Amino acid sequence: MELRWSLRLRQWTLWLLFVSYTYAFYIPGYSVKRYGDDEHIPLLVNKIFSDNTQLQYAYFDLPFICPPSGRSHGGSPFGSGQSVSLNLGEILRGDRIMTSDFEIQMGKNVECQALCTQEVGRKDVKWTRQLIKEGYVAEWIADNLPGATSFVTVDRSRKYYATGFKLGFQDYSPIDGKARYYLNNHFTIVIRWRSVPEGGKVIVGFEIYPKSIRAADHLEGGCPQQVHETHEGLELYIPPDTSKLREMYPGSSYIPEDDGDMDDGATLKVPYTYSVYFKEENGVDWWNRWDLYFSNQDEGSTTHWLAILNSLTISGVLGVAVYVIWSRTVQGDIKGRGDGAMEDKVRGKSKSERKGDGLLEQGDVERDADASSDDEGLEDVSGWKLLHGDVFRVPEYSGLLAPLVGSGMQLFFMVSGLLLLSSLGVLNPSFRGGFVSVGMGLFIFAGLFSGYFSGRLYKTFGGVKWRKNTLITALFFPGLAFSLIFILNLFVWSQASSTAIPFGTLVSLLALWLLIQVPLVYVGSWYGYVRTEAWEHPTKTTSIARQIPPQPWYLHSISGTLLTGAAPFAVLFIELLFVFKNLWQDKSGYYYVFGFLSAVSTILMVTVSEVTVIATYSQLCAENYHWWWQSFLTGSSSAFWVFGYCIWYYIFHLHITGFVSGLLFFSYSFLACAVYGLLTGTVGFLTAYTFIRRIYSSVKVD
DSSP states (O other), X not given: OHHHHHHHHHHHHHHHHHHHHHHHOOSTTOOOOOBOTTOBOOEEEEEEEOTTOSOXXXXXXXXXXXXXXXXXXXXXXXXTTOBOOOOHHHHHTTOOOEEOSOOOBTTOOEEEEEXXXXXXXXXXXXXXXXXXXXXXXXXXXXXXXXXXXXXXXXTSOXXXXXXXXXXXXXXXXXXXXXXXXXXXXXXXXXXXXXXXXXXXXEEEEEEEEEEOOOGGGBOTTSOBTTTTSOOOOOBOOOOOOHHHHHHHSTTOSOOOOOOSOOOOSOEEEEEEEEEEEEEEOOSSOGGGXXXXXXXXXXXXXXXXXXXXXXXXXXXXXXXXXXXXXXIIIIIIIIIIIITTHHHHHHHHHHHHHHHHTTXXXXXXXXXXXXXXXXXXXXXXXXXXXXXXXXTTOOOTTHHHXXXXXXXXXXXXXXXXXXXXXXXXXXSOTTSTTHHHHHHHHHHHHTHHHHHHHHHHHHHHTTOOOHHHHHHHHHHHHHHHHHHHHHHHHHHHHHTTOTTSOOHHHHHHHHHIIIIIIHHHHHHHHHIIIIISOOOOOSSOOOSSOOOOOOOOHHHHXXXXXXXXXXXXXXXXXXXXXXXXXXXXXXXXXXXXXXXXHHHHHHHHHHHHHHHHHHHHHHHHHTTOOOOHHHHHHHHHTHHHHHHHHHHHHHHHTOOOOSHHHHHHHHHHHHHHHHHHHHHHHHHHHHHHHHHHHHHHHTOOOO
């Protein structure tokens, strides 16, 4: 007893140490940076993005901003325009982080500093207008914090941040009502700091306030006079060359304005300036400086709790149905009369035959009628027992089902690991690109589980070409995903967008897949097929298959399969609203409530299992033993609902413009639904397989 308590105490101690470690582990690979007075603070520029399109652009690829001069600042060995090394996740999400020419020193305020004067041609002016019209915002980074636009709530009680700042704004002429576009060319940078006991200062806030100031208001030194006063904005407009337009439209009384297609060498001068101010902020600690980026989402906590309550209600109702089924099969039919069910039918048949021979008396005939009615009732309750010789018959296309289940298990371990690490705080927005990078690593490592489950299931099906099954498992789903991404990349490349994956990264992904993941799948498949035994089935399969009677509509039609996906989709629906909003509508925000998402995901897996048990039991009671593929489709059926929701969301909530952006939306939505369907389908299949093995293991049939 004393030894047991000692072991428990040691386990709890290790658990508490682990919890305290994960709490302190705030930013993986990034430590607190303390600055001294006048120490240089690097300002990095990243990209521009919009909630109305899926195309992003590197900041220094824009023709209307100041190009990097190449000079080094603050003693840095790297000059401006130097690319910062990025992890895989950052590259895949379109980040292109580079050093800039902004000179910022801790504690040193700068009233105004000229950056450069850029000349923009007609075509560039036209494109800049389009970017402003589509609501593009720019992202800068200082001390790993994205530059933010500051907002306050309606009652002015709370402040929150939105990542990035707008490139410009749109206004309408009071004379003719036409749209006019203005470019922000002055940036007021506010850095909030606080002192720390260890010495030095830490940055707890990074705010950017853009402003548009026309070129005529700038002095010779580059800075405007009274920079913080009201100025007329810098309009993106180059007067048309009427003489050339008249040459293009001879004899016409209407001369159209230049739309940017004519290149006559005319340019627009854009002077860029910036100001820097430091504000002491003692109300924010370094480890919770990201809270302001999330404060505008606090109101959604109530909705998250309602989502969990809704999910628990649906799962609870289905759980009662599963409990009734389990009671009738394992505890009722098996323990009570299940073992003799087939013998009763045989005895009943023998009596009927004797009745036909005239060997039964009148009392026996009456008892036979009662027994016959009892058998009819038993047939309704335990018709699934008639399938004992067919329920484990190898399904059609088993060579495809095993790889799909293996890939589903690979995705299951990857998603579980991501949700666990995110809930513990290891993966957070400050770990830029960490979610995608770690997810890719987990997916590759989980190739071991993919190969194991695929190989062992393939052996259970009686397959002999296990190496062929291994190749299908290792190449099928990853190959389709890689091919789709490569084709999409061609479209994005044509738009010169930073969303396009660089060719070198594509080669690296191909190497990770073929040189690491495929061998891991092979090792797992070898162990699952060669070193372990096939899963044993409690009943033997007969040589002649039973004839399946006519089936109800909900067991053999597409509508029946879709019907089973309604319950899991209802569990996930409310949380999908938040996920979609952060993915497609509010790219400047961050999805951070992974605790709620993990809870809903757990309930979702339970619900999928419950729905699959109910559907499989109904199918067996209808004397249909083709449950292998049906259980997989039942588990994955909610993916069709999710994809339908994607279409509805695109039509009624998004304002995506352009063919490429629409193509990216539907392609990525299809890929995400395929991943979701593989995962839930695998959960449904394994649940049905476990359920059937359990109920038939207690049935004894002579």
